[in-house]
Amino acid sequence: MEPSELRRAVEAGRTTASELGLQVDDAIVIHNSDRVALRLVPCDVLARVAPSGHLADSAFEVEVARRLTDVDAPVAELDPRVEHRIYLRDAFAVSLWTYYEPVGPEIAPADYADVLLRHHAALRQIDLDAPHFTDRVAVALREVNDRERSPELPGSDRELLSSTLGGLSAAISIDRAGDQLLHGEPHPGNLLNTRRGPLFVDLATSCRGPIEFDLGHAPEEVGKHYAGADHDLIHRCRALNWAMFSAWRWRRDDHMPDRDHWRAEGLNQVRAALDRRGPG
Template identity: 45%
Template sequence: MDAPDIERATAVVKSLVGTADDAVLLSNSNKIIVRLGDVLARVAFDGEHGFPLELELARQLAGGPVVPPLSDVVHERDGFAITLWKYYETSTQQAIAPAEYADALARLHAAMRAADVPAPHVRDRVREAEAKLMDRALTPEVSDADRALLLTTLRERSAAIAGPTQLLHGEPHPGNLLATPEGPLFIDLETMCHGPVEFDLAHAPAPVAAHYPDADLAVLHDSRLLMLAMVITWRWEVGDQLPNGMTLAAEWTADLRTATTH
C-alpha cells in the first residue's frame, strides 16, 4: 500500500480496536500488518484477500502451532478488510533451532491433514506465475534469458514434485514462524495450498530438513528450485511492493541460474 492508504487503513484499525495505543506498521506489501498494543491487525483492500478461509483454517487448527485469531470475523470498513490476531512480542535475536523448527512444521502438517478447507494445488500457483511471465506487460523488466530460465524451471520442477500431497501452509519461511513463550507459532495461513510436504520444507532454512521426518530429498531439491522461481516471478511483477524487490529478484535469479547449471 502507498502512504495515503496506509494512513487511512491505520485510522480505520484504531477506530475498530478502540485503543489509544500508537499504531506500529510491521509490514507493508499487498497488505499491511499493524500492531496496536496486544492486537495485531492484518489489513487488505476489500476484495483482494483470502481472509475468510484463513480464519476458518485457524479455527480448525486451534491448539496447533499457529497464532490464534482474536475473532473469526472479517471486518469490512472504508474499503478495507481487517482481521485481528493475538500479538506476540518476539526478539529478532531469538533464533528458532532447526530441530524445533522441523518439529513445529511436522506438527502443523499433522494438524492440517485433518483440516477441511478448499485450497489450490501448488501447480495452480505455478501456473499463475507462468501466466505473469508469459505476459510481458506484467513482468516488463525480465530479460529474455531470465524469462526463459524462470519458465523452464517452473515447468520442469513442478512436473517433478510427485508423490503424496496434503494441505500445506504454502510459505512457512522464517518470517512466518514466531518464537513465542508458547513455542514456535506460524502466521499467515492465507497462502495455504495442496502439495508435497517438501514444498513447505523448501521454505525453511536448509538445516531444518535434517530434522523433518522422512523427507524425500529429491522432491525437496526440486521444490527449492520451484519455490525460488516462483518468488522471483512475484518480485518482477509490476506493482510488487516488497522493498528492494527487483534488486532481490536479480540476485535470486543469479542464484537460480547457478543452481540449475550445476
C-alpha cells in the first residue's frame, strides 16, 4: 500500500481491535503489499487489513480458518476473544487473528512434508466451495495478455509467461481425478514455526487441484519426503507457480516490496524451472 493508504489501514486495524475491548498501544507493520498484516500490542493480535474491494477474499479466508480449526488442522487461528468475522472500517476489511511468535530454526524438509500431509488430510475433511487452480491461472493470464494492465512487461517475457501459464495449466489439469482442496500457496513465507509447531497462514489462496500444486510452492527437498507425490508433476507445477508469481509482479498496480528485484527473479525462476523439466 502507498504511505497514505497504509496509515489509514493501520488506524483501521487499531481502532477495530480497541473498540472490541482489546488493549492496543501500538501497531507494528509486519507485511505490506495488497493487504497489510499488523501486530497489535500488548494484546498480541495479528490484524489483517485489506481494501474493501478484497472483502470477498478476506471473508473466504475467515471461513476457511473457522472450518479448519474445527478439524484441528495445523493453521493459525482467529483470535478467540472476538467474533470470528470480517469487520468493516473506513473502506477496509479487518480480520483479527492469534499472533504467534516465531521460534526455532528453519523447518526441516521432512517436517515440512509432514505438516503439509496433515494439512491436506484436514482439508479433505471439510466441504468448501473453492475455485480450481486453473481459475487462478486464468486471472494471471489475463494480466499478462492485457498490455494496459502490465505495460512494462517486455514482449519476449510476455510471450514466455503467456505460453507457460496456458500450456502448463492445460497439461496439469487434464486428469482431475485426484484433485482435492489445497492451501494454494504453502511456500515458506506462509508456514510459521511456532511453540505449537509449524502452522500455515494466508488461507485466502485455498483452491482445488492436485497435491503437487501445493508441493510446487514448497522447497524442492520437501517433495522427496511426501509419500505418493508425482515428482514430474511437481516440477511442472513449480514452473507454473513461478509464472503466476511473475504475472502478479508485472501488474501495473502491484505493491510488493522490492518489486523490481522480484520481477527479474520471478522470470529467472520460470526459466530455471522449465529447464529442469527438460523438453516437452
